[in-house]
Amino acid sequence: MPDRRDTSWVPSRVEDAPLVSGNGRFLDDVDPLPGTLTAAVVRSTQPHARIRSVDLSRARAHPGVAAVIGPDEVLAALRPFPLSTGAPMHYFPTGTDKVRFVGEPVAVVVASDRYTAEDAAELVTIDYEPLDVVIGARAALAEDAPLLHEAAGSNVATDRTFSFGGVDEAFAAAAHVVEGEYDFPRYSSVPMECYSVIADWRADGVEAWANFHGPFTMVPVMAGALGIPTSALRLHVPADIGGSFGIKAGIYPYVVLMALASKHSGTPVRWTEDRVEHLLASSSGADRAMRFAAAVDTDGTITALRADLVDNVGAYLRPPEPSTLYRCFGNITGPYRIPAVEIRARAVVTNEMPTGLNRGFGGQQLYFGLERLMDAVADVTGLDVLEVRRRNLVAGFPHETATGGVYDSGDYAAALDLAVANADMDELRARQEAARADGAFYGIGVALVVDPSGTNIGYVGLATPAEDRKPGRDKSGSTEHVRISVDVQGVVTVMLGSVPQGQGHATVARQVAAQRLGLPVDKVRVVVDMDTSTTPWTVTSGSYSSRFAPLVTSAVVQAADRIATTIRAAASTMLDAAPGDLELVDGTVRAPDGTSVQFRHAAGVVHWDPTSLPEGTSARLYEEAAFTPRETRAATQDDRINSSLCYGFVAEIVAVRVDPATLEISIDRVSSVHDAGTVLNQQLLDGQVHGALVHALGGAMYEEFTYAPSGQPTSGTFLDYLCPTSAEIGYDLRTDHVVSPSPLTPLGAKGCGEGSSMSFPVAFANAVADALAPHGVEITSLPLHGEVLHHLLTTQPEEKTAWR
Template sequence: MTGDEPGREKFVGQGLARLEDPALLTGRGRFLDDLDPLPGTLVAAVVRSPHPHAYIRSVDLERARAYPGVAAVIGPDEVLEALKPFPLSLRAPMPYYPTGTDKVRFVGEPVAVVVATDRYTAEDAAELVRVDYELLPAVVDTAKALEPGAPLLHDTAESNVASDRTFTFGEVDDAFAAAARVVTGEYSFPRYSSTPMECYSVIAEWRDEADGPRVTAYSNFHGPFSMVPVLSGALGIGPAQLRLIVPEDNGGSFGIKAGIYPYIALMALASRHAGRPVRWTEDRNEHLLASSAGSDRLMRFSAAIDADGMVQALDVDFTENVGAYLRPPEPATLYRCFGNITGAYRIDAVRLRSRAVVTNKTPTGLNRGFGGQQLYFGLERVMDKIARTTGTDPVELRRRNLVRTGSFPYATPTGGIYDSGDYERAVEMLLESTGYAQLRAEQAEARARGELVGSGVALVVEPSATNIGYVGLATPAEDRPPGRDKSGSTEHVRVTVDPFGVVSVLLGTVPQGQGHATVARQVVADQLGLPLEQVVPKVDMDTDSTPWTVTSGSYSSRFSPLLTSAIVEATDRISASIKVAASVLLQAEPHELELADGLVRVAAEPDRSVKFRHAAGVVHWDPGSLPDGVDASLYAEAAFTPPEAKAPSRTDQVNSSLCYGFVAELVQVRIDPETYEISIEKVTGVHDAGTVLNPLLIEGQVHGAIVHGLGGALYEEMAYTESGQPTSTFMDYLVPTSAEAMFPLVGNRIVTPSPVTRLGAKGSGEGSSMSFPVAVANAVEDALSEHDVEISRLPLHGNVIHDLLTTSR
């Protein structure tokens, strides 16, 4: 046995405090700006475009180069000479470099880099760079970018459409022809960002060695590591020539730091010209202006429904604004939720058109819940519209259409395989927890008194452990070369035991504050029957020594289902080796032994035991005593590669994630009739993340996801003027604080263990970021039901409510 014997309390499932917190709370965190890993490091400042769209006629760098203390200045000529365009996720004639070369295409796009002895000198010299721009018309509106005659961002392309694909699954036309009703809604989801506490940071060194160039880069990059071949491709070197190091502490990311790789390439080139390592730390204005953001999306949902309100088919149109470039891994946001596009509902026929459109905005990338919050805003809004059209309670309408409890594993028409769930029970728990019938009656009475109160519900399937194969859907099946398919949800881990029996577990997941070290220690201690203090987790990343693959990284809720499964596989091997060593000391067969309480003991005779560390000592100190043919090794590296994660089929179906959790959420709101300020009165949620590994950490993840959703629902929007000028400071880009998140939150949990992961765990860090924005929109529309308004866009605030009510009159 391995720590799961009867009567022993397991660490997995306990709400243990985070191992990571003491250092952070006492100011001993090790963030990149705290570190000085390379001697003689210089400092860089980036010269950025003030224009959204312009030809670069010339760049004068000479005055900056002559400035005292400046070591190097590079611009478009140096970039074009040394770097290649970043490899894209699909074939598109829209080359992307880390600076503008022929043109600038968004405000804040890098044009030049100044390297000097310190940041002040670099910034002073950067003001001496002179760029001659020929201004061009800009386009930031998605629909306008599609119009004939719209400003063309990339002269090598025929239009601003970077990708356009249509998929049909099932008998869509027949379903619409036979429908009792067709309900259609058009929706707009805003562009907003993650605003982590720590912005981008890079230290890069380019060294020309005898066998070729070698680039070492320290960065707060969080993955996905599929960007490593993209980065090395731009640098013109192999991945083995690129060493990427990530410190153990990362001040948040939520997806956005996957987009740091252009700056790694840029600083590596700056180092090559300076002849020394180069450090660059992004300031807050740069981050808001030019780092990355979640994509804004225009959507149209048409639903064919029968006389009972059952949805028979969906016809969906997504138009994604990806900004100035199709920055890898985009158009990932369009396809990340491909397998769960029908959500929690039994819908057998789907038609989907997905377009990625370039505009003069900052390029997009990953942002917590990416793809999910956009999808569910449209899907759950149209479900509310169906309920209103048919005169059905919105919860009852959803219950009729839910995937039934006994249907799992459930196959969606687009290829998703929902591994486990009990959606009906989760909704019942939500209704019980909220006292739904009484709540609706009380709200009706309040509205009769003229009060603007309402509630909104959202039911979402939460994907986790992304199968990167979904990105291939952006390329038609006939253009995907046979034998070059991409797929996978692989995660690696390395477990070792030292001569004193201390177990080290080396993770490649690059956490950004989620508590990976804490949970990894719990899992290892359980699997090997050890006290927590005998397990040492390590989370800093070095691609030269940490196990990783292109799918590694902290994104798409991968840790709980994938990394813990890899830990179980690695510790199984360690356990087998320890039992062999202990069998020598105990004169027993390895299969007769179990690991518990820091001991290796004979299962039938618990008093016959040796300490775990003594068994480990045999392997280290007396390997000659081991049976013939037994390796003297206490080292195990495991790669958990679930077979369910396949490449897209030739018919364009894909199981786009390994696991699918569930969130049922109800939000109660009140709107001030004079100021139209929206107040969240209460949030109630029921979450299914499979096996609960640490309830304290899950609770924190749910709270964090709700606050992210709150930002997108009521506050955050990266707004642009028609001329292309963006919001760029916290004076005009609002984010929720603790004061805005003080509403009561009631959380409940249902557990349906996943059959495809070793511990039954699924992800749980993104669900409410997907459900909360649309639940708020549904609640606001409910509160305004007497005024016959329809909520079709976010964020919602007093001005929006005023405009809606004015228009309705």
């Protein structure tokens, strides 16, 4: 056994030991309430149909069944979920008047066990009136498209146009107008553990457990649907939630649904989603159809940008959508100096699974179009793809974009140069030349992206015109709360409200608190499981949009520094020195003359002898801090907004080889350089970069939720929905970092969890386009694999459905 006085034995990630030893605390390991029954969900087999009737009688009569609820019970007890826009598209946790996608819940059976519940679920009879379906963003815009929500009169859930600067003038004066239409696929990030809920409806409110990572903007959404105050909804989230990467923000309808099932059964109810249900009906990232146009001078300088973005949000515009449209509003010009911008942003509904957050949401879609367009600009101007980017890069910081984003720091040119050097471009060009001489395909792609972190939730307000925003109802901010306490033995406890999903929040929070308090890390413990009645959180809390590094750690710093002030004051009574002269180091409080006392002894003074403290010193070692940066304000009346607090940068170069016989694409080399500000933990940052690359690889080559023209899903199992494994990660990966500390956070840190999920898909697409360039093939969509390449090489480009 290691010497426990030697802290070098402490693992670099405190989260790992329980997980690798089978001692994780997942929701399926938790049995908090006696008498809990089990639920099964009856789901629609129809993509679009009117519900004529639902017969629950046979299911209710089945032995072992405690309750069965359907649309009537939902309409009687629940309100529609509050939406981010005023669109008349009511969303309940089940279909009520209609079903709008295959897999939509219609009824819930509560029984003694899962087997009984599923047997009884098969006895529910639903009479449907099938309706015409609409699949895909462009099809939803057609004038004769079937309507999902008749009250809305359209499948367009939100439609806004923005203009900043002299866009028309720039296009009129441009030497070149470069245009492109692109499609980004609908895919997700499949977690190890699917959705899971335990709910208990009581006379005084609802208590629920869920593997729900937030954001906690969903707590008032749930309370609104239940018709109860937020104080009457108590939500627990276990320390381990089996992965999410955004999609478990979409679990909230099931929390509400199981609460209602609990009300009718009179018992707590447990429901765990199986893999088929998850792939069918949980959540996915939004697929996007987009059109970009750039006004370009003779030297390759871009003077204006037009973007027409259409997100397919599936059957319902459910919260937090339309976040995907607006999350990157402030950085919509990417890393480029583009002074004039026009944006049309629309979200449409279709007979597909509803969408939500997915790692890199908004950025994945945006940069696929923008960085494909940059390659097109290079082609039109005759410039190298690297050179056209260099000529347009932001150079001075802070830099304010046309849409209101304020890039806090960076050195984009240095990061690009480092990525090029690490890629060994001369060698890659030589490989490409040799491959083409042999009749093979070899391509090199580049992508440069601004990586936003510390989201300002005020961007959601952009979906509503300024004149329609209610006075005093603005939303803004990136607040995160942290609490820190010190016990009588000097052990520090840090309580977070960020609800991690595997990123290592406890490891970094412990490290930061220990550094600020001059303690060994084993004297700091971190609590990450969430209980909304006791854990510090705000509406903005949650592990989404790379919030932890810039926001949560900043709150840790503030709270720890307040604790340090009290410890110094207590130690000053023992050392006969001014508190301001004392230093916290190595578990002690040290005076200028070299004398010192143990940190725990100073803490003991506060606990045991508070009357000896200096006048004005509070006898408490419990501090709460709310880091609320003033830079993340609400949208202005002219619709400009700094949509994130911090902006990192990624330069990525990808080289691919295509087998001329099989058209199999293999990745030869990836050079990825990130600037995430101050690096708080190199191991965790590297892990985030590597993980984001794998997630991006899924969307670039393998993963896609697809539907037949009939509306039936065609990717409902892992036979059809393919995920990358370790076997697909055998390429030459070269990662590196440039450090440009943010002036807006105490530690200079920015987020780093999403960058490559935004940059890799389009860098990969640019590489494949470069490989196929001699054959005149244009790449406008993902995923790319042998079947797609065969189609591109052997058929004429298909005409896209006309836009309105």
